[in-house]
Amino acid sequence: MKISQDIRRKLIQIAAFGFSNSYIGNIPGGRLYKGNWKNFCNPGINCYSCPAARLACPIGAMQAVGGSAKFSMGFYALGFVLALGVVFGRAVCGFICPFGFLQELLHKVPSPKKLIYKPLTYIKYLLLVVFVILLPALVTDNFGLGAPAFCEYICPAGTLEGGIPMLLTHPELRGQLGGLFILKAAILAVTVAGCIVCCRFFCKVMCPLGAIYGLLNKVSLYRVHIDREGCVSCGKCSDMCPMDIDPVAEPDSAECIRCGKCMAACHVKAISVGFSKKQ
Amino acid sequence: MEAKKRTIIAIVLLAFSAGIMTAGIMRGELFIVFTKAVHICLECIGLG
Numbered sequence: 001m002k003i004s005q006d007i008r009r010k011l012i013q014i015a016a017f018g019f020s021n022s023y024i025g026n027i028p029g030g031r032l033y034k035g036n037w038k039n040f041c042n043p044g045i046n047c048y049s050c051p052a053a054r055l056a057c058p059i060g061a062m063q064a065v066g067g068s069a070k071f072s073m074g075f076y077a078l079g080f081v082l083a084l085g086v087v088f089g090r091a092v093c094g095f096i097c098p099f100g101f102l103q104e105l106l107h108k109v110p111s112p113k114k115l116i117y118k119p120l121t122y123i124k125y126l127l128l129v130v131f132v133i134l135l136p137a138l139v140t141d142n143f144g145l146g147a148p149a150f151c152e153y154i155c156p157a158g159t160l161e162g163g164i165p166m167l168l169t170h171p172e173l174r175g176q177l178g179g180l181f182i183l184k185a186a187i188l189a190v191t192v193a194g195c196i197v198c199c200r201f202f203c204k205v206m207c208p209l210g211a212i213y214g215l216l217n218k219v220s221l222y223r224v225h226i227d228r229e230g231c232v233s234c235g236k237c238s239d240m241c242p243m244d245i246d247p248v249a250e251p252d253s254a255e256c257i258r259c260g261k262c263m264a265a266c267h268v269k270a271i272s273v274g275f276s277k278k279q
Numbered sequence: 280m281e282a283k284k285r286t287i288i289a290i291v292l293l294a295f296s297a298g299i300m301t302a303g304i305m306r307g308e309l310f311i312v313f314t315k316a317v318h319i320c321l322e323c324i325g326l327g
């Protein structure tokens with residue numbers, strides 16, 4: 001039996017989500033997993049303050065090191081993300097990001113579906129530079145410590161996966177709720193509504209990790225291959241694209257998550273996705 | 280971008296990534312990441 005590309009991708013997404021959040025038994029007690037796996041970064045966005053989380057969030061790790069008193073930039077997490085991006089590009093988003101998988105589930109909620117306004121997709125680069133790199137390194141307290149600004153002011157994954165389970169299981173934390181939590185809850189609400197209406201709203205507009213992987217799409221080894229002689233310009237690939245791009249015009253677009261829906265939609269087999277062009 | 284040029288850039292970037300990842304580990308970043316990841320991050324959950 002041949003498994004379709006979409007089913008294969010879904011199975012990989014489920015496996016990656018399960019591996020990233022395998023300590024599900026910690027949720028009722030609101031405890032964090034504290035074992036050695038937390039030394040390693042997750043390839044995708046998954047809050048390390050989620051009780052079920054096995055791995056460290058790479059964006060959180062970059063900010064933690066950048067905001068530490070000793071260093072102003074996190075080399076370990078950045079190197080890990082760069083290496084993955086060079087090999088896979090945004091296929092990481094399409095196949096193994098736990099928050100990407102959650103967004104795809106949200107998009108299945110029945111509602112009118114909309115395309116994203118293209119200039120909004122540049123916001124994620126601004127968030128990467130300002131909130132992930134500059135603010136943790138430059139805005140410091142008397143001890144030289146910087147706050148993880150993206151986690152603190154923006155990240156809806158942290159609010160959903162870490163904040164809500166922790167507040168439900170730790171009554172003593174609820175007394176500290178204030179304006180910051182209201183801001184983050186509002187961002188989470190906008191993100192959830194955005195994901196229902198627009199596929200992968202967070203990936204397209206807000207994700208700093210997707211911004212890094214997206215830039216590396218230009219050189220990644222895992223890529224979209226177009227047979228330009230075979231293409232009949234029917235436009236089915238761009239109609240099917242969940243990231244609202246035209247794969248024939250921009251096979252290396254920073255938005256492409258290498259999901260392979262364009263390849264499945266192409267009836268003349270002019271598109272392939274992989275490390276090498278399929279003959 | 281032609282395939283050969285792309286492969287060369289990818290190999291150079293991979294070597295650079297491996298280099299800075301190793302440098303990060305050697306200067307003790309794993310300890311900072313681990314310490315942050317095993318404690319409740321109040322910023323992450325919206326409590327500041």
